Amino acid sequence: MATMYTETVTTVRHWTDRLFSFTATRNPGFRFISGQFTMIGLTINGKPLLRAYSVCSAHHEDHLEFFSIKVPNGPLTQHLQKIQVGDELLVGAKPTGTLIQQNLKPGKTLYLLSTGTGLAPFVSIAKDPETYDLYDHIVLAHGCREIAELGYGEEVVNKLYNDEFFGELAREKLLYYPTVTREPFRHNGRLTALFEAGKLEADLGLPALNKETDRVMLCGSPAMLSDLQTMLERRGFAEGSHHERGEYVIEKAFVEK
Known part of the structure; x- marks a missing residue:
């Protein structure tokens, strides 16, 4: 598996019944360009479940922020929408993307x-x-x-x-x-x-x-x-x-x- 960081969820905010945002700690080794995305996810039944998410935080901030839809039966979001402060979040170490x-x-x-x-x-x-x-x-x-x-x-x-x-x-x-x-x-x-x-x-x-x-x-x-x-x-x-x-x-x- 590609290199992953294990971060800790620090805030969660539900904006509507379909949208939420959350922040997590940021490994000092994680570098990205504004506009890029990375793989993030959770460990489900002992295995990592990951999807691509754009990073909302600025590249100079010491935390990571994400904005997500809630898909009721989405493989990842059905679990991700239930995260709480203190939970672990998997973050891929190699961001990429064309919006730069x-x-x-x-x-x-x-x-x-x-x-x-x-x-x-x-x-x-x-x-x-x-x-x-x-x-x-x-x-x-x-x-x-x-x-x-x-x-x-x-x-x-x-x-x-x-x-x-x-x-x-x-x-x-x-x-x-x-x-x-x-x-x-x-x-x-x-x-x-x-x-x-x-x-x-x-x-x-x-x-x-x-x-x-x-x-x-x-x-x-x-x-x-x-x-x-x-x-x-x-x-x-x-x-x-x-x-x-x-x-x-x-x-x-x-x-x-």
């Missing part, structure tokens, strides 16, 4: 487009000071079905805006755009539809999406990824990878956990 700055060409505005728990890697990126050195604006867009599902992201952004050291920079450059599809809210609609209509950019006072200046990261449901990828490529955006930088990157590693 090294895979994008330089640009002026970075769009972080997510649905559901696809927000997770972008939390880490939004906490990284280097992100703000690279771009004039960082747009953190999060699409959910219901307002309650935005709770985790809203708290993350509020903490960034009010951070003693980081707050001024975040308030200047980080543009948060939450949207829901099943309840009245200040922003309504799917991210794809909002982009197709030019509404998301207009609401934020930004020019229309442009491959010369804008860079995009995608993480979320398969339908959202497919629709936005089609839209981006129709507008001339090229996908970036570890081999060649592009105008957008997409994380394909996640399936039902």
Whole structure:
């Protein structure tokens, strides 16, 4: 088995009946780049049960944070959603993933487009000071079905805006755009539809999406990824990878956990 760290759960918070977040200790030897994921899990019936999870914590923080959906019969999440402070968590020692700055060409505005728990890697990126050195604006867009599902992201952004050291920079450059599809809210609609209509950019006072200046990261449901990828490529955006930088990157590693 690949090298694993055994960490201790330090906090657990249930946001809705479908979503929860938790933190754990971090081995000093665990290194990652903002936006990467790693394998995490539990020992079930004497065997490790692991799935890929993006790291929400900043690379400079001394703890690890994760954001998860609750799948009633999910092989891992049916157990993971019951964890408590003090429980042991297995963490893979080799993070990876495509949602990193090294895979994008330089640009002026970075769009972080997510649905559901696809927000997770972008939390880490939004906490990284280097992100703000690279771009004039960082747009953190999060699409959910219901307002309650935005709770985790809203708290993350509020903490960034009010951070003693980081707050001024975040308030200047980080543009948060939450949207829901099943309840009245200040922003309504799917991210794809909002982009197709030019509404998301207009609401934020930004020019229309442009491959010369804008860079995009995608993480979320398969339908959202497919629709936005089609839209981006129709507008001339090229996908970036570890081999060649592009105008957008997409994380394909996640399936039902």
